[in-house]
Amino acid sequence: MLGQFVYDRLEEAAQFSQSGPGVTRLFLSPEHKQVATLIRDWMTQAGLHTEIDAAGNIIGRDAKAQQGAPTLIMGSHQDTVVCGGKYDGMLGVALPIAVIGDLYNRNIDLPFGIEIVAFGDEEGTRFQSTLVGSRALAGTFDPKALDATDDHGISVRAALRDFGCDPDAIAPLKRDRKNTLGFLEIHIEQGPVLESRDLPVGIVTALTGIERHRVLIKGKASHAGTTPMDKRQDALLAAADIIHKVNQVCHETEGMVGVVGKIEVSPNAVNVIPDTVDLTIELRAPERTVRLNGRGAILSSLGTIAQNRTVAITADKTYEAEGVPCANWMMNGLEAAIGKQGLAPLRLFSGAGHDGLAMHDLCDIGMLFVRCKDGLSHHPDEAITAADADIAAHVLAEYLQNLARFCPKLAK
Ligand SMILES: [Zn+2]
Incomplete structure (x- = not known):
């Protein structure tokens, strides 16, 4: 079961944390470095070429993306809040990697490129700045953010250098707008709506x-x-x-x-x-x-x-x-994929911010929420089930295989 596979990988990733209850993994920290090795390993096993870019993002690309084919970007963030959970962020990294690996194993070819990103910094826990990684890809990164410092007076610039990144090479990370089909993030809901409706997944309509x-x-x-x-x-x-x-x-x-x-x-x-x-x-x-x-x-x-x-x-x-709407074609594709699982395609908005806020400056965005226990997040007790992860994996696999039917850039 793919869901159990993802669940076990998230357990493994959670070990890379500062001590204390829950998971604490900050941007450009030793734990970030350690989890990067693990994530690159997952990506390699899935058949992706990997790198850590100048902004501290962990990137995996398939051969088509490497060759410049129109590409769908998927991913989420590796960082957590202090004493956070195992799923906020990392679910959206581990799940698409597993789904892509599984499609390859079954010799299913997608007619577009795939790029999976584990963004370095979404929570903004260590530095005052947030969305460094997604802004870099969107081409909206403000170099002034390099001067932000953590509690020890270490700047983003110095921390990036320490991590082995070149802070002066962030601008060229901007992705080609024409070539980017969209950005899809899988994320725990962080709220109680799916649980109250007895649904494992839901379609996000907008980021608040x-x-x-x-x-x-x-x-x-x-x-x-x-x-x-x-x-x-x-x-x-x-x-x-x-x-x-x-x-x-x-x-x-x-x-x-x-x-x-x-x-x-x-x-x-x-x-x-x-x-x-x-x-x-x-x-x-x-x-x-x-x-x-x-x-x-x-x-x-x-x-x-x-x-x-x-x-x-x-x-x-x-x-x-400003709030950011999810693209209709991405919502429609998710709706069809969820319907195929025999589930009601509930649409709901996200009351929290996400990397999609920055990625929206580059491309259409879409988001799939996965039910979390008691709607709890940013907490050590944050929880999902392997069964829900499995449903999300099936939805994603179905979505990807039918993307060309919904994506305007592929229809041309
Ligand atoms: Zn998150």
């Missing part, structure tokens, strides 16, 4: 857009015992109103989630009315208009809240990244 705001509330500190209730300018009460408003709007808006995840209160004393609150609002939605409408509903309420609580409220947008 994200925006963050910093909200500053200024009230007036005064004695908590002597200030009458109707004379207070309590910044924390206004914050409570905002938190409820964010929650309410997100509940009422289909396809958007959001949170007030960080809050600082001053003076934060037991007997003083809070005069300053600094909080964050984060909103996520795959559809831009949904996110903008949701943002509008929240921000337009701030004036009323300020008035009701006799405080001043300012809000500044600190971050905004």
Whole structure:
């Protein structure tokens, strides 16, 4: 069973980790180096030519890709968060390698090239920068990211050199747009939807857009015992109103989630009315208009809240990244392959970011989610089953063999 084969390989890869619960494997770390040897070994066994590129990506290409044929890129990331799991990232590396190896073993020829990538850095755990590898392939890598440093003051540039990579040779890694058919990632869902629907796999429709705001509330500190209730300018009460408003709007808006995840209160004393609150609002939605409408509903309420609580409220947008849609032809191909397994082809959006965010600048993207236990990820207890991995492998094999029917660049 291919699923068990993949499952066992993921167990093996998980050994390359810092000590402690779960898997901790950071970008350009000794564990990254060790797992690279293992992954290259898997790729070689599958009949792929391997290399580690200038950005620290582990690359495997078949003969057609080597010769410049139109190529489908598959893959995911090798890195993890601190005390993460065995499947976030590595599933999307191990599974396509196993499927390609199996197709070769059965003498099944694909009419296009295959490239499988284990991206070095998606989680951004070690350095502040993320998506170094996928940005390099997409041609959007900003050399300024080489100056980012880790907790020990080691820059990305120095770490790359230490790893045996040439940071000045990243720009030429950009793939040829015309020749790239698309990017497909297999990834655990990191959420509970598939489990709740009793489905092993699902089709991702889009990677979510994200925006963050910093909200500053200024009230007036005064004695908590002597200030009458109707004379207070309590910044924390206004914050409570905002938190409820964010929650309410997100509940009422289909396809958007959001949170007030960080809050600082001053003076934060037991007997003083809070005069300053600094909080964050984060909103996520795959559809831009949904996110903008949701943002509008929240921000337009701030004036009323300020008035009701006799405080001043300012809000500044600190971050905004557009959502990225998956290509229809890739979703349709996955849908057909899932249907062939006798399963319902559920479509769902990804609330997390992935390498596809960067790869979308190069080519069409598609993504297959695999059910994970309790929707848990970024945790040592992250789990999938060999049976689900097997279904995902069958879906992928079917998808690849029918790619020409769906892919516009191959249809020409
Ligand atoms: Zn991931």
